[in-house]
Ligand SMILES: C[C@@]1(CC(=O)O)c2cc3[nH]c(cc4nc(cc5[nH]c(cc(n2)[C@H]1CCC(=O)O)[C@@](C)(CC(=O)O)[C@@H]5CCC(=O)O)C(CC(=O)O)=C4CCC(=O)O)c(CCC(=O)O)c3CC(=O)O
């Protein structure tokens with residue numbers, strides 16, 4: 776990458792309301808990201824053999840669908856966006872490969888460069904959404920996000 780080019784990602788705001796999003800894996804990373812997808816109005820399907828209780832509770836409330844089983848080829852059919860968030864590299868690779876075949880943008884949690892989308896650190900304040908992407912430094916992205924939210928609130932921007 777050229778010096779100063781920054782992250783290779785092109786930042787975009789997806790309007791996901793009513794659109795199918797498939798999340799493979801239902802652990803810690805999924806628990807952080809799935810509520811944001813639900814807030815965006817996405818039609819979320821979570822697929823995993825072991826589902827965290829907070830995600831199961833969201834499913835029980837009708838906010839999303841859970842399939843308590845392993846990922847199978849074909850699960851991404853009709854998805855606009857997908858997230859490969861399992862702790863098994865070969866499964867995440869298979870999900871990304873299926874997403875490529877469908878031309879569905881897909882995050883890969885364990886090896887981000889192998890996916891086709893990245894999750895920014897995002898925040899909301901005063902009717903504004905801020906989002907930050909670094910280059911493989913998520914904790915820095917989180918710090919910058921927190922500061923941007925403070926500035927929006929504190930300075931009334
Ligand atoms: C590139 C990206 C792609 C993507 O995943 O979308 C990615 C990738 C990876 N993250 C890894 C690790 C961690 N990520 C977090 C946290 C966050 N990660 C997020 C985003 C992104 N992470 C994408 C853009 C990031 C950017 O470049 O700016 C945030 C901002 C947003 C969100 O997740 O919602 C959220 C913080 C915001 C919040 O908290 O609000 C923590 C902390 C924690 O989990 O508590 C750890 C443990 C760190 C430690 O312990 O040091 C690993 C190694 C995995 C492994 O070891 O296998 C990879 C893999 C790789 O870089 O290839």
Ligand SMILES: NC(=O)C1=CN([C@@H]2O[C@H](COP(=O)(O)OP(=O)(O)OC[C@H]3O[C@@H](n4cnc5c(N)ncnc54)[C@H](O)[C@@H]3O)[C@@H](O)[C@H]2O)C=CC1
Pocket residue numbers: 799800801802803804805822823824825826827844845846860861862863866883884885913
């Ligand atoms: N990108 C990021 O922000 C971060 C990425 N990671 C990485 O992301 C991955 C996931 O991390 P965690 O959520 O902490 O893991 P976790 O162990 O909490 O959850 C893993 C989930 O994957 C599911 N799973 C396993 N095999 C599956 C299969 N065949 N089909 C469908 N689901 C399957 C499990 O049932 C479980 O729900 C790990 O590789 C970890 O290193 C970790 C922290 C942050």
